[in-house]
Structures are given as C-alpha cells and as structure tokens.
Amino acid sequence: MDKRKSYILTLAFLLAFSTVALSVLRETKLDAYISVFTIDYFIASAVFRPRRRTIDFVGIALFIAFTYIVALKVMEILIK
C-alpha cells in the first residue's frame, strides 16, 4: 500500500476513534473535539508526510482553531 493510502486510512481511523472515544466519555464540548481532531491530523501528517500540491489549508485552519481554543483556556485561567 502506498503512503497516500496509508495516510488517508490512518487519519480516517484516528478521527473515527477519537469521535467514538469522546462520545463514550460524554464529552459535550465542541472545542475538545476540534482539539483532538487537530492533534490526529498533525500526527498522521507527521508520520506519513503525504505529498502536497498546494499549501496545507486544512492544517492551517485546524491550527488556528486550536490556538484560539487554547488561548481562551489560558485567558480563563489568568483572569481567574
């Protein structure tokens, strides 16, 4: 199996597993889901290094969302 296929399948299984795991743990916050999906995406990308034709727009979007969520949490702690 080539690298691209392995990457797609691994990412799909990671996302599916994360969703099921978070649901089973009764996680109701969307930010938790987005954070875990971001981590899944970057892990799969780092391991398989798929060839890209353009800039990784998905990765950038997920990273911005993740930074925003973390910033909110940090602010929450600091303001308290």
Add this chain to the structure above:
Amino acid sequence: MKNLKSIFLISLIIFTALIHLAFSLKFPRHVNPEEIPEESLLPEGLFAFYLNVIDLSTLKRYDEALEELRKTHLFYMPENLKFIASRFNDFLADATNKLNLIEYHIERAEEFINIAKLEAAKTEVNEASSLLSETEKTILNLESSASQLAYDLKVKPKPLLDKVVELKALIKTYAKKIDDLSKLIEELTPSPEKSLVKPKLTIQASTLKVWVGERLIINGFLKAFDKGLAKKVIHVYFEGVKIGEALTDENGAYSIEVQIPYIYKPFATIFSVFKPSKEEVYSPCFSNTLTLKLLYYEPKLFISSFPSALPGMNLTIYGNLSLLDKPIEDWKVELYAFNESLFTFTNKSGSFKFEVPIPSTISIGAWPAVINIPPKGKIAPTLKFLTINVEKIQVKINVEASTIAFSGSKITFKCLISLEGIENLTANKHYEAWLQHETIENLMVNAKVGEWKSIMQKINGNPFNIEVYVPLTALTGDYIYEVSIKPSKSWISSASTKGSIFILSPLTLTMPILTVFAAILTVKKPKPKERRAESPKEIVKKVFHKPTEGLAALYWNAVHMIFNWIGVEMKDSYTIREYLHAVSGKLMKGFIFFRQLSLAYEKLLYARWIPLKELEKAKSAYVKLQSLYEKHKEEKE
C-alpha cells in the same frame, strides 16, 4: 466493489456492537470542583438570619444576638461568599459586643453616681464614650459590608441597610445618655482649687415604700462642725435625675415634698446634694442614699399561640390584657414587627387583635416582633417578645423523562406538581377558609436541558407536559436537566427538580462510519494518472494505427495486451525488468517472446546502438506474442 460492500457491512455491525457496549459503560470523568454548583439555603436564609440578629440588637437583647452570631460557624458557606459573609459577621459581632459593653458601662456609671462615687462614674462614662466612637466606625464598616453582602447574595440591600440605620439611631441615644451623665458628673464634682470645709448632709423620707406618681416628703440636715447651715440650697436627685430643691432653715434642716416620677422598677435611689457657690468656703457634698421600694401595678399580658405567617397574607395575633385577674379595658397595645408599627385598643374583656400584614417579599425564617403595653399612671408597661415564623407552602414537582434522547429532537418532560405540608396549615383556623380552594395555577414553568431552555406559563391542568428542543449541534453526552416552577402567589415557594439525560448525537454516531467509508472509497479509487493509464483503447488505437512508430510502441502495446491477458499491471514505479519478472510465472509460452521484446526495448532506451537483427527479432517476437494473445482470446470466447 462486492468486497467493499461486505467489508462495510461487517464494519458497521462490529462498530454498532462496540459502540453500544461502550455507551453502556460510564467512565468516571474528571469534574472541575470549581464548576460544581454549590447548594445551600443561601441567600434568603442567611439574609433573614442577619436581619433577625440586628433586630435583636436594636431591641437591646445583645446576649441573644451574640448567641445567634456564634451559630454562624455551623453554617455551610459557599466559597465565593465565605470572605464577605465572615467580614459582615465579624463587624456585626463586634458592633453588638461593643453596644453591650456601652450599655454595661452606662449602667455602672449611673450606679456610681447614685452612691456618690463620681470618679468611678467618670471612668465608666469615659469607657462608654471611647467604645461609642469605636462602634460608630464599626457601624460604618458594617454598612459598606452589608451592601457588598447583599450584592453577593443577589438580593436587594435595602432591608439590611434599614436595619443598620436603626443601629445608628441606637448609637445616637447612647451618645445622648453619655453626654447627660458627663454633664451631671461635672456638675457634682467639687472644685479642687481651695481647701474647703466639708459639710455633712443627711436625708430622710416619710416612707420607704411609695407608689409611683405619689408625693413623698423628704427632709434632712446640712451641718458643718455640728452647726446647721442656714439658707443653703439642697438639690434632691431621684435615680440620678434632679427632682427638686429645698432651702435650709436656720437649723440647717430642709424639707421638700417631691412627686415620685413614673419609673417602673422595684427599687429606686434618692439622695440630696449640696452645691455651694464659688464664693463659699464649703465644698459640695452628698447625703446618704435612700433606697425606696416603688409600688406600681404590673398588668398581665397573654398572647395566644399563632401559626406560621405566609408572605403576602395577614397574620392574626390575639391577646389579652388583665390586671389582678380583671380585664383592662380600652388600653393601648402596640405591636412592632417587620419594620412596621401597629396599635390597637383592648375591648371590654381586655382582649385585642392584630392583623399583621406580612410583606410579600419577605424571606422565610424567624422574625422578631414586640408587643408593648405603654404605661399609664400606676400601671407599669409590659413588653412581650414574639417570634414570627415566616414560611411558604412548599411545592413539590415530580418530573418524568426518558433517560436517553437524540439531539435534533424535542424532549418531553411529564410534570406533576403537588403542595406539601398544606394539611398543617388547613388544620389552623387562620388559613382554613382560603386554603381549601388553593390550587396550583398560574405557574411559570421553566425547563432547561444543558443550555437549551423552554419557558411556559401553566394556566391549569396537572399533570402537564413541557418540551425542550435540543438542536442537532448538541454533542453526545450526559446533560443535566432542570424543571423549575415559580408561582405567582408569594406564599407558595418555588421548586425545582434536576436530573440527568443522555443525549445521543446522530452526528457523532454517523461521522466515524462515514469518515472510514469515505477513506476506503478514496483509497480504492485509482489516481487520475492511473485512470489515464487504464484507458488502453486510446493507446491501442494509436499503436494499431501507427505500427511503424517503432519498438517503443510495440513494447507498450504488448504491455497492455499482457495486462488484459493475465491482469498484471505495469506500475509507474516498475522498471522494464521488474515488470518482466512480475509476468514471468504467468505468461507461459508468451514469456520468451515478451522477454525478447523487453530486452530489445531496454537496449533501445539505454544503449548507444542496437543490431538490426535483434530489432527484427523483437518485431517478430511481438507478432508471435500477438498471435498467442489472439488465440487465447478466441479460446476464452
């Protein structure tokens, strides 16, 4: 495709089985302790408690107030209120304690004045004065703390601030009393400037048992060196207050008829004082102190037991006033409760009745009240402290809801409301009449699941349903639901009930399946390049139409032919020899021809030249291979 379907179905079954198993388990989640809502009787209970304590203080029942304040350490206090509540508590305890001490020092000062110990009295007055200035500061702090406490308890600060104003008024009365005592002590203190003759002053009374308001003859002597001092002014003091003055005769004797003030206490002191003018050689002097037994009537006040009060309703309090077992008629009776002052008069049988309006906004709890019988002539005042328990009719709400629901749907709560403890109230005559028809109507019902709310005005009907729409965006998880009711009547309490409901989100259920399925489909689908390579017709057409294009065209035509023949694909990553190796076991007789063609093509690609003989051989090998393929196709057909 057939395989794909079966894989998908098997995966779906396994996934469903596993997810069902997983959701049935409840993994303990970490809960942030700061996010757990704290439950307590606050804020109403705490607010009512402090109002009651201040009431006790303004009634000068300091010991009881301090005793109540000591109970606060037993209270459960939420973390966010601990600081402000303990601050308010400390200020209130401090103020109450100081007021108690002021009262004590003033009493002591009066006692010392009565026995002519002016220095000791002065010390007591000074002590009371310094405590008073400290108390004023404490009250100011208490006032700001009261506003903060009310803000934190999310209640209106006005009732608490009103009580603080009452405390301020109490301080003013103490200040006046201290001022009066200071003036009196100053008046009575002899000037230490010159050495003076100290005369001797005596006092006697016609009787030591006297009715209040009646006249009493006081007499005595003022002597110096056993000789009576004539034409000297003698001041007579009753309980530290001047009630008259008399002039001594040539023998130094004085006599005066005074009216006993209407002071209703068992014993009172009386003494006389000689205050010489500055020119005289005598020093001021006190007489001996006479203790009089004061006679007066003490009426008997009886208050019938009364039920708990309901906010917004009237509470009827019955009582009776008698003197020596005979009713007192047309006598004024005052009642002080809930910052209101009421009065009424006794009837022929000495009975009286108060209709006390209970404020609708009042907190539940024990509220102090006072019934006061003002004095009149020889009849002493009577005071009775009451405690009015303010309660609300408790409402209970039972909610039935399914334990599991899907997001994107409406959740229905079946609610049943019942009144609790109404039997106790209906058993009482006061409320029997109207509680018989008491119904639970016009309630504001509020249902909340997670962050989604639903509000409805319930007009009638019990049980009833209320629905809350949970949008599709709600993720899978346990959600807390709360159904609360707020009655329009102030005497009925609010009630709420909480529970947990598991909401399954179709998104989180389908998302894993769809993701994996989409991934499998993507993987199975060939790349665009591969798709192009898979369209052999076009290539074949080119080759067949242009067979003279060279060995390269023959080779690739042969590759395509072999792919159709034995199904071995020439991948982009394969070299000519790798592909030759891949087909070696499967091509059988045709392999030798394909080998000749492949090696010739390889040589054409990489060598500087190729023998014509070899080129011809390769071409004939292609023809032979082609004939073998045609033969194979015919057999297959």
